[in-house]
Amino acid sequence: xxxxxxxxxxxxxxxxxxxxxxxxxxxxxxxxxxxxxxxxxxxxxxxxxxxxxxxxxxxxxxxxxxxxxxxxxxxxxxxxxxxxxxxxxxxxxxxxxxxxxxxxxxxxxxx
Amino acid sequence: xxxxxxxxxxxxxxxxxxxxxxxxxxxxxxxxxxxxxxxxxxxxxxxxxxxxxxxxxxxxxxxxxxxxxxxxxxxxxxxxxxxxxxxxxxxxxxxxxxxxxxxxxxxxxxxx
Numbered sequence: 754x755x756x757x758x759x760x761x762x763x764x765x766x767x768x769x770x771x772x773x774x775x776x777x778x779x780x781x782x783x784x785x786x787x788x789x790x791x792x793x794x795x796x797x798x799x800x801x802x803x804x805x806x807x808x809x810x811x812x813x814x815x816x817x818x819x820x821x822x823x824x825x826x827x828x829x830x831x832x833x834x835x836x837x838x839x840x841x842x843x844x845x846x847x848x849x850x851x852x853x854x855x856x857x858x859x860x861x862x863x864x
Numbered sequence: 865x866x867x868x869x870x871x872x873x874x875x876x877x878x879x880x881x882x883x884x885x886x887x888x889x890x891x892x893x894x895x896x897x898x899x900x901x902x903x904x905x906x907x908x909x910x911x912x913x914x915x916x917x918x919x920x921x922x923x924x925x926x927x928x929x930x931x932x933x934x935x936x937x938x939x940x941x942x943x944x945x946x947x948x949x950x951x952x953x954x955x956x957x958x959x960x961x962x963x964x965x966x967x968x969x970x971x972x973x974x975x976x
């Protein structure tokens with residue numbers, strides 16, 4: 754079945770440093786979504802990418818979708834303590850609402 | 865607007881007991897899903913539904929049953945709890961054709 758792999762599993766950075774998490778799928782994705790989960794919380798939708806090579810920005814967050822639609826990345830510039838949490842990518846299966854999640858990357862930011 | 869509501873928030877079960885985790889949404893969403901979250905494993909899909917009366921298995925369905933008799937409710941039943949089912953369970957819903965999935969607050973289940 755469809756698998757989505759995400760690396761790294763953990764990342765510790767000093768506040769102000771950049772952070773990147775990578776997501777790879779075993780199959781071509783129709784689209785990919787990114788979610789953030791704060792410690793003790795539930796996943797919250799950040800963004801969806803649909804087009805090959807698409808790049809979207811949300812303030813300090815940059816999301817990319819690969820040309821082959823099999824990989825994606827999330828880059829955070831100049832991390833802040835409010836960025837702490839686990840970031841998940843998820844491949845969507847068309848017409849089902851079914852999401853296949855990566856393992857997540859847990860970001861710790863030292864002030 | 866309550867969104868997705870899960871009950872209970874915490875539960876301790878003995879091995880072999882059965883229970884139902886409740887999930888309700890008030891957004892008239894067609895799609896509903898159950899996930900379990902374990903350390904290092906991300907969110908794994910247990911069962912999902914594309915509408916009332918329609919359910920299908922996800923990645924890890926064994927030991928769980930679901931039904932979808934109404935659009936609003938999607939309960940998850942543990943038939944005979946096992947320690948391996950100790951996890952945090954999330955229910956999610958989304959509208960057909962839309963992008964964003966909305967998650968409930970989660971149920972933390974411990975099986976002893």
